[in-house]
Amino acid sequence: MKRILILMLTGLLVMSLSAGVAWAKTDNAKKEEAQTKVNAMQMYKTQYKSMVNHEISAKGNKFNDTANHWASASIQRMVDMELFAGYDDGTFKPNNNMSQAEMIALLMRLVDADNNDDEDENSVSDAIYSEKLNQIPGWARESVAKAVKLNIMNLNRFHSDQQASRAQTCVAFAKALHLDPINNVDVNFADNSLIEKDDLGYILAMYQAGYIKGAPGNYFLPENGITRAEMAVIMERILADYKADGSExxxxxxxxxxxxxxxxxxxxxxxxxxxxxxxxxxxxxxxxxxxxxxxxxxxxxxxxxxxxxxxxxxxxxxxxxxxxxxxxxxxxxxxxxxxxxxxxxxxxxxxxxxxxxxGDDVKDVEDDLKGDEFDIVNIEFEITSISYNEDDKIKVDLEAQEDVSTSQWDDLNSSDVENEVEIICEEIAESFQDAAGAEPAMINIYLYDKDAHLLESYEYDVEDETLD
Missing domain, CATH: 3.30.70.2960 (Alpha-Beta Plaits)
Known part of the structure; x- marks a missing residue:
């Protein structure tokens, strides 16, 4: 079952969809098909394990609409791992519902790894479900055909452009994960009457595994949609569940x-x-x-x-x-x-x-610098995140401590801003050089307003003492 989990999650991670869902296509998605998806997933497990153990630094990407969201941490970790991406307008749209086609297309990456018998697939789609499959968008049609073939979903209950419900998602996931339906468990949702009898066992299997939670008041809300935020959380729960496991x-x-x-x-x-x-x-x-x-x-x-x-x-x-x-x-x-x-x-x-x-010295400098305040053209900024990586590059996030609008920022003299940013970069580089004996090569510095919206970013070449 663990290998199935690994393959399924690999599909979730690398699948790039149209139809409004923003996913990051990772470098693994571009590798040759000969590289197994098991190995790709092993990399993600290792990366996630390193992240939660603070062995690698989070990238600190910020979105306009996730700062106070309940799933902010999970979203951030999945984005830091480049498993999810935001939209061009700087948002993540965490509350957007996923469509049934999007959910199945993600899930069926698992099936593609082990079932490549095109002739058999065509026999399913052409001979049995041709008319209904032709109503499904082309980018999802093959995935839906395979899901039907493997009894992961019922085509009669599938509507590609409608939202994927919590119940439907749980059933599809549980079947793909080969989770056995649970019939005897001390869970009795207040809205059990809204759940199809055949679906309940799979929902309870997902619930007992900890991959999905109930709602306040002991409700499950089976007809509610699955949002992008909820999918990010489910992905992290699967990663967390298996981050320390090895295949027997x-x-x-x-x-x-x-x-x-x-x-x-x-x-x-x-x-x-x-x-x-x-x-x-x-x-x-x-x-x-x-x-x-x-x-x-x-x-x-x-x-x-x-x-x-x-x-x-x-x-x-x-x-x-x-x-x-x-x-x-x-x-x-x-x-x-x-x-x-x-x-x-x-x-x-x-x-x-x-x-x-x-080493201790580098981490001590990072800890000492975090929270330091600097004035940039009379606007007070504070270092909220700083990390020194193995390529001798330093990443620094500075956040304004007072209200400053984008228009106000654009009205500032760019030369004055750049001069003061250069001074900050010089001080940061000297701190690592003097206190840790480090040799920083580049500093990437990001300036955010008080609401975590990016104002400007710069790259400072330490040796050349130049700012781009």
Whole structure:
């Protein structure tokens, strides 16, 4: 069932629809068809796990209509992971209902992964449901035909342009997830009489799994629509449910590999390695490298980033050679003298190794700078978010602490604004250079008004001291 979940969610994530729903087409959607969707989903699981564990920084995208929305956090995380996108006008439209065609098209990405018998599909659509299928928009027609073929939905109850109800969505999801309907459970919704008897078991299965919730007053509201916000929350619940799980059939004994690595990688140049611990399976491995800097602080400080990167690339390469070139490897180097995380790293299959040198010094500077206030042409701004990433790029969000309209901002002298933004960037760069020994290359700075609407953004080249 877990593999089905993974495949289904992959479909939810990468499907790009027309008909008014804004989804981000991720880089995975552009990869060759030969790359399996299981591996794509494993990347999303790893990314989500890293995000909730604060191992990677949220991008902080902001929409005009989500700041105070109940699902704001879930929407933001799904957008940060590039699973959802907003609209060109700066909105997310969280309360927009999804149509039945949109919901099924998302769900049927799962079926496309395992059922590519075009001749069989055509026999379903042409011989049995031709007339009704011709009434469905072309972009959704094949998905609907496959859903009918696999008994995920009943074409007689399907109307492509009408909203997808909570009941209909639950039934389709439960069937695609192979959740068994629940008939004996201590749940009795106040509006059970509005739920079809055949649907109730699937709804209860989704409810018991925690993927969908009831409404106040012990109501389920089966005929209510599923909104974009609710879909983002459902997606996150599935990710959260499975972020720490491994496929049982892929579990392997890593003890021998762990022992070999500990012998072969017993030092990073002049810094001894105390232990290398592995957890996971063939598809995904978590690595924890322990060093003790109580007596090796100077040696660690003398290490260049290239020294650490080369060592990790060799380590990760040996892990993938032993398991699979598609294995997702992620982990961290920690100082077991004080449990500080020194470096985080990840490699998704054949992709390049990604590193984040999040030592205490860098994080301390981030913490110190957050909340600092700056004046830009007599408007007070405060740093609400700042992050230093592995590419030596700094992302900074500054929010106005007083009301300033877009028209007022446009009336300001752009040269004056740019001069003061340059000064802020110089101060930020110097803070990381002086306090953390970091070498920032670029600063991306975003200015927002008091209501979190973007006013302006700039890119500052630290070495050239130029602002774009």
């Amino acid at each position: 059939e892929d579990e392997v004994d890593l003890s021998a590999l762990e022992s070999d690595l500990s012998g072969d990688y017993d030092e990073i140049k002049d810094v001894p390695v105390d232990s290398i611990k592995l957890e996971g399976g063939k598809d995904e491995v978590d690595v924890e490298v322990e060093v003790n800097l109580a007596n090796y602080k100077d040696e660690w400080s003398d290490l260049g980033k290239s020294d650490i990167k080369d060592w990790l690339e060799n380590l990760v390469g040996d892990i993938q050679d032993e398991l699979s070139g598609d294995t997702i490897v992620s982990g961290k180097i920690i100082n077991n003298d004080n449990d500080d995380t020194l470096v985080r790293f990840s490699k998704d299959g054949n992709d390049d190794l990604s590193l984040s040198y999040n």
